[in-house]
Amino acid sequence: MSSLQGAVETAAPVSGLHERQSYDPADFGVPTGREEEWRFTPLRRLRGLHGDAPLPECKVTVETDPAPEVISGHAKRGDPRLGRSFVPADRVSARAFASFAEATVITVPAGAVASRPTMVSVRGEESTGAAFGHTLIQLEPNASAVVVLDHQGSTTYADNVELVIGDGAQLTVVSLQDWADDAVHLSHHHARLGRDARLTHTAVTLGGSVVRLAPSVSYAGPGGDAELRGLYFADAGQHLEHRLYVDHSQRNCRSRVSYKGALQGQDAHAVWIGDVAIRPEATGTDTYEDNRNLVLTDGTRVDSVPNLEILTGEVAKAGHASTSGRLEDQHLFYLMTRGISFDDARRLVIRGFFGQMIAQIEVPQLRERITAAVEAELA
C-alpha cells in the first residue's frame, strides 16, 4: 500500500515562485537581480524601492469618484479589513503593505449593481523619494461594479490592490498606467474570487520609466471565472513588465489571460510572465493564456515566459501561447497593392492588432483615450 501512496501527487506546485509569502519585508531579503522573480527587472532603476534603506516620502494623491450605489472610504494601516485576501509574495509588495499610511476602501453592498464606473485617480506629484499605497475593492455577494484605476504623473510608487469578489459577484477593473516618463511603479493586484464570481481585469500600460505590474488570481470557491487582459506600448528606454499568476485551487474554475504589446525605439523592454498553477484539487479547470508582441523597430527587447504547472489529470482545458515578431511583410504588401501608403498600412495593421483588445474595454471614455494614446505613439 505504501508504495501506491507515493504515486499520488499531493505536493504544492514545485516551481515555488509564488509559494514564499510573508507580511514582513525582511523575510524576503534584498533582491540582487539573480532571483527568478527579479532577473528581468532593472533593479538600479527602482530608486531603492526594493532595498531596505528608508526613503523620503513623495506625494501621491488618490481621489475616488464612486458610483451612487458604491461606498467609498478610507482605512488606516492595521484595519482588520485589509490584507485578508492575500499575503505578499515579494519584497516590494510586503514593503508597500508595511509602509502605506492610508488605504482607499471601495465597497459594493450585496446585490447592488453600480450604475456607472467608479473612478479612482492616483496622481503622482514628484519622483524623488517614494510613496506606498493600498486599495481594497470589495464586492459583497451578487454585487456588480466597474472600477477604473487611473495612474498619472511623476512618482516612485509601490502599492497593493486587493480585489475581493463575493459569491456570485461581478467585478470589472481597468487599471491604466499612463504615467509621466520618469515614473517608477511597482504594483500587485490580488484578486480573490468567491463561488461563481466573475472578474474582468484589464491592464493598460503606456507611460512610465519602469512599470512592474503583477496581477494574481485565487479562488475561494468553485465556478469562479477570471478574464485578465492587457495592452502595453513600450517606447525607447521604457521597461514595462507584467507578471500574471492564476492559482487554481478550486474545482470547475475558468481563467483566460491575454496580453498584447508593441515595442519601438532603443532599449524598449517588455516582460511578460504568465504563470498558472493547477493544484491537485482543482479538477475541471479551464485555462488558457497568451501573449503577443509586435516588435516595430530594432533595439527593442521582449522577454515572454508562459508557465503551466498541472498537478491533476482531470483538467477541462489548459494551454498557453506566446509570440514575438515583426509586422508581416505580406500584410503590408497587400494593403500597399490597394494604393495605401506604407505608413498608413503600418498604422492600420497595428490598429487592427490592438483593436479587439481596446473594443473589449467596458468604459467608452477609456476606449477613446487609449485609442488616441496608441495613435499618438504611432504618429
Added chain:
Amino acid sequence: MTEPVYLRACPLADVPQDGAHGVEIDGVPVALIRTGDEIFALHDVCSHEEVPLSEGEIYDHTVECWLHGSCFDLRTGKPTGPPATAPVATYPCRIVGDEVYVSLP
C-alpha cells in the same frame, strides 16, 4: 567640437591588475578594466541580461560575463562570444596620477 569632459572615477589602486572594478558615474554603471598597462571603461551591464560585467573574467583583451559566458572585446565593446549579440558601450578613459578618469557621452 567641444573637448570631452573627463570625470574622476576612482583611485587606480582600486582596479586590480588583469581585473575589473565597477563604479557608478553620474548614475551610469561603468566597468573599469586593467590589463597590462592599459585601462578600459565599458558600460557595466551585459547586453544579454542585467549582469555587471565588472564581475566577469578578463583575458586576451576580452571580458567574459560570469553568468552566461558572453564575451566582449575591451577595445570596441563588440560581442566576441554568444549569447550576447549586441555591443556594450565603451568610454574613453585615462590615468592621471593615481586616479582614473572617464569621459561619458
